Amino acid sequence: MSETTQDQQEHRSGFASFVGRPNAGKSTLTNALVGSKVAITSDKPQTTRTVVRGIVHRPDAQLVLVDTPGLHRPRTLLGERLNDLVTSTWAEVDVVAVCFPSNEKIGPGDRFIVGELAKVRRTTKIAVATKTDLASPERIGEHLLAIQALGQETGTDWAEIVPVSATAGDQVGLLADLLVGMLPEGPQLYPDGELTDSPEEVLVAELVREAALDGVRDELPHSIAVVVEEMGLREGRSEGKPLLDIHANLYVERDSQKGIMIGRKGARLRQVGTAARAQIEAMLGTPVYLDLHVKVAKDWQRDPRQLRKLGF
Structure with a gap:
């Protein structure tokens, strides 16, 4: 390609969504591509609830990443609403990237997701x-x-199948190039320097929630x-x-969970506050x-009101 045609190369912009069953590495991948912590990552499934967009700025493109909750067979009203959010997002983005963790075999959850995704006709799909x-x-x-x-x-016709390690940084750049190549030509959608369009309150709430989930692995469900x-x-x-x-409330479903969350003489809640504050200060400077x-x-996950x- 000659230099002149390179200069004339069109700018691309558009939306890509990472999907996969809970804990498939979607949020970690979003953070690796954006280069800043915008989606919360936790070793517990079902932690992402809001559609957090990470924005990748490049001279030739702007790639907006839409991070959806993990799709799963719903057991509660909240679960159903999260699933509706996922499927409506798929129809609106340019590319859907389905994440399959390499350290686990493909299971019924993956089949369910890909089966649902197959119904979305026009969107480009990569694995x-x-x-x-x-x-x-x-x-x-x-x-x-x-x-x-x-x-x-x-x-499902995979446009690409790409192995990646977000933690080690392997092939993250290649994945970005592939995603950008699948976007339509168009101008920037967001100003330079913006890494997410989520209001700061939403990001702060997610960081507090991440800190609250950390360390209560099995005692407290989601x-x-x-x-x-x-x-x-x-x-x-x-x-x-x-x-x-910042004044924030953590809502749990039962008094017994409240006790676990606060901990003995308030020790657990203090730990959560310290961990969350460090993350919030790092993000907001x-x-x-x-x-x-x-x-x-009480039982908020099943109660529409x-x-x-609580914003769902």
Whole structure:
């Protein structure tokens, strides 16, 4: 290609969505591509609830990543709403990338997702074998063949099948190039420097929720919702010494869960506050005063009124 035609190359912009069963590495991949922590990552499935968009800025393109909740067979009203959110997102994006963790065999959950995705006709579909740092070369080879076979079984035409490790940084750049190549030509959709279009309150709530889920592996199911009630710079501070006041409520479903969340003499809640504050300060670049309270919203995952109040 001559230099002149390279200069005339069109700018591309569009949306890509990572999907996969819970804990397939979608959020970690979003963060690796954007280069900043925008989607929460947790070793527990079902932690992403809002559609967090990470934005990849390049001279030749702007790639907007839409991170959806993991699709699963719903057991609650919240589950049904999350699934509806996923399928409506698929129809609107330019590319859907399905994540299959390389350290696990393809299972019924993956078949369910790819079967649902096969119904979305016009969107380009690629398969990403994630977490390759956790699998041997032989295992990765078998995994790629299994992904190909699943595509044939479901009538899904994979435009690409790419092995990637977001943690080790392997092939993340290649994946970005492939995704950009599948976007339509178009202008920038967001200003330079923006990494996400989620309001800061949403990101703060997600970071608090991530800290709250960490370390309560089995005692507490995913019945934690976080609502930031107030957030603003403290008045009367000099510009050189700002302090951001954040007041947030953590909602659980039962009194027994409230006890677990607060911990003995408040120790657990203090830990959550310390961990969340460090993450929020790193993201916003401002010292933070974080005030957390735990409240009970009885069976909120099954109650339409409570779901609305908690933002679902």
